[in-house]
Amino acid sequence: MKNQKWFTRIYLVGCLTMLLCVFLNAQEMIVNGTFDSDEGWTVYDMGGNTPSIADFAVDDGSGPAAGEGPYLELVGEDTYTNIFVFQALTLEAGTTYELSGAFKDLTEGDLIDLWCEIYISDEEPVDGVDYKPPNEANTDKYISFSTWDYCAAGIDGTFQDDGCVGYQTPYYTPPGNPGEEVTIYLGIKAGVWADYSTFYDIAIDNISLIVEGSSAVAQENESLEGFTLYSNYPNPFNPTTTLRFTLPVLSRAILSVYDINGRLVRKLMNENLTPDTYSLDWDGKNDRGDELPSGVYLSHLQAGKLSQTQRMILMK
Numbered sequence: 001m002k003n004q005k006w007f008t009r010i011y012l013v014g015c016l017t018m019l020l021c022v023f024l025n026a027q028e029m030i031v032n033g034t035f036d037s038d039e040g041w042t043v044y045d046m047g048g049n050t051p052s053i054a055d056f057a058v059d060d061g062s063g064p065a066a067g068e069g070p071y072l073e074l075v076g077e078d079t080y081t082n083i084f085v086f087q088a089l090t091l092e093a094g095t096t097y098e099l100s101g102a103f104k105d106l107t108e109g110d111l112i113d114l115w116c117e118i119y120i121s122d123e124e125p126v127d128g129v130d131y132k133p134p135n136e137a138n139t140d141k142y143i144s145f146s147t148w149d150y151c152a153a154g155i156d157g158t159f160q161d162d163g164c165v166g167y168q169t170p171y172y173t174p175p176g177n178p179g180e181e182v183t184i185y186l187g188i189k190a191g192v193w194a195d196y197s198t199f200y201d202i203a204i205d206n207i208s209l210i211v212e213g214s215s216a217v218a219q220e221n222e223s224l225e226g227f228t229l230y231s232n233y234p235n236p237f238n239p240t241t242t243l244r245f246t247l248p249v250l251s252r253a254i255l256s257v258y259d260i261n262g263r264l265v266r267k268l269m270n271e272n273l274t275p276d277t278y279s280l281d282w283d284g285k286n287d288r289g290d291e292l293p294s295g296v297y298l299s300h301l302q303a304g305k306l307s308q309t310q311r312m313i314l315m316k
Contacts (some may be wrong), residue, residue, distance in 0.1 A: 037057055043084070054083060065102070085189075091184055094178030102205040119188070256268065
């Protein structure tokens with residue numbers, strides 16, 4: 001009987017580990033998304049005179065200032081090119097999400113008649129069928145940020161601060177009965193259209209789709225030597241685990257716990273701290289003192305523009 005209990009526990013740990021691996025693939029895209037591989041992404045060529053190119057896992061130090069590590073590079077050249085890169089995500093109907101992303105002109109200011117837009121749709125894209133601009137058809141299918149009318153030339157920042165924000169709001173609420181899971185498709189479309197030969201070469205990074213109000217989990221990951229949020233111990237845990245972190249400079253440290261859907265469940269710390277290593281325990285409860293169920297949770301440390309996140313498994 002004792003061996004059977006241990007076998008059951010090991011089996012549950014294995015199952016949660018598998019779930020965590022699945023979650024990591026999606027989480028990396030939803031929160032501080034990087035493009036270290038093409039896993040989970042689908043690339044459609046939406047027509048044009050010559051095919052566009054989507055390169056993943058570029059890490060040469062020339063990505064967007066708001067990004068970190070590998071980014072997605074989109075390249076096209078001719079009078080008309082158009083490419084669409086998308087991924088399916090599972091969201092909660094009735095919950096409002098906030099969309100953001102980083103963008104950089106790799107032509108050093110030579111972009112002509114470019115569009116680079118982020119889309120959300122509850123309908124699966126069709127290969128070769130273009131998503132139309134919002135002033136045409138299908139305006140109910142997506143939210144987008146456009147860099148049309150030359151305003152993207154030379155930009156190195158985010159879709160929100162490039163002066164080209166338009167068409168719609170960065171907020172999206174999936175349709176359906178509140179609380180039910182909904183599959184949506186988040187995509188990036190880039191292309192050029194002109195009466196003369198032209199081209200584009202752009203970088204996309206930090207695509208983020210998070211629950212509105214939980215933006216602490218999607219801050220810019222600027223680097224500072226010594227700033228570290230360590231893995232909790234023990235992990236898995238029941239019901240208490242210890243969280244440790246190091247601050248290299250005087251900072252206001254905000255240490256929080258989020259659930260797997262990005263919802264804040266507990267704020268453990270929010271105070272100014274001197275440079276040092278700190279530790280505190282979390283008892284597996286939310287801010288109301290309720291015991292939380294077994295599952296995957298996120299510890300998140302925010303200090304100014306610096307942030308780090310670790311995954312934790314609560315197993316009862």
